[in-house]
Amino acid sequence: MQPFGQVPAYQEGDLTLFESRAITDHIAQKFASKGTPLTTGEPEMKVWLQVEVNHFEPASSQLGWEQVFKPMFGMTTDPAAVEANEAKLSKVLDVYETRLSKSKYLGGDQFTLVDLHHLPNIQVLNGTPTKKLFDSRPKLSAWIADVTARPAWSKVLAMQKQ
Numbered sequence: 179m180q181p182f183g184q185v186p187a188y189q190e191g192d193l194t195l196f197e198s199r200a201i202t203d204h205i206a207q208k209f210a211s212k213g214t215p216l217t218t219g220e221p222e223m224k225v226w227l228q229v230e231v232n233h234f235e236p237a238s239s240q241l242g243w244e245q246v247f248k249p250m251f252g253m254t255t256d257p258a259a260v261e262a263n264e265a266k267l268s269k270v271l272d273v274y275e276t277r278l279s280k281s282k283y284l285g286g287d288q289f290t291l292v293d294l295h296h297l298p299n300i301q302v303l304n305g306t307p308t309k310k311l312f313d314s315r316p317k318l319s320a321w322i323a324d325v326t327a328r329p330a331w332s333k334v335l336a337m338q339k340q
């Protein structure tokens with residue numbers, strides 16, 4: 179189902195999808211009339227979807243790998259990699275701090291897939307010293323408190339514990 183042997187993959191009748199962001203986009207469009215609309219289709223939202231993939235994800239996933247997943251697999255965290263990626267992530271978060279002083283959410287004034295795609299890495303990093311990069315930015319901290327308090331995210335976290 180997933181040509182690179184990774185998760186996630188998604189099957190719906192004859193339709194098979196991979197790449198998490200393509201899957202969420204499909205689900206958001208298909209069920210647009212149910213629950214919270216998660217996509218606006220606005221050019222601005224598309225820009226910020228790309229910001230997450232190209233700027234937030236690389237640094238944040240490396241920080242999660244070094245500080246959470248490597249220890250989980252009995253491997254040793256590389257402090258130099260943590261320092262380098264915290265420097266990269268800081269620059270991204272400075273851009274976010276400015277963005278969030280102008281709009282309530284990253285993709286615009288409503289919660290969208292842009293915000294949603296940040297949740298897994300934020301959750302991972304909230305349990306690491308990298309959280310200091312979030313806590314030191316007031317707009318970003320308020321946005322994190324808002325998006326992580328959403329009932330749907332609480333359900334995801336509860337499912338992870340099952």
Ligand SMILES: N[C@@H](CCC(=O)N[C@@H](CS)C(=O)NCC(=O)O)C(=O)O
Nearest residue numbers: 182183184185186187196197198199
């Ligand atoms: N760009 C892909 C990344 C998928 C990915 O990295 N999956 C990880 C888990 S989060 C995986 O399956 N890793 C195991 C492997 O690569 O063998 C997506 O967003 O779906």
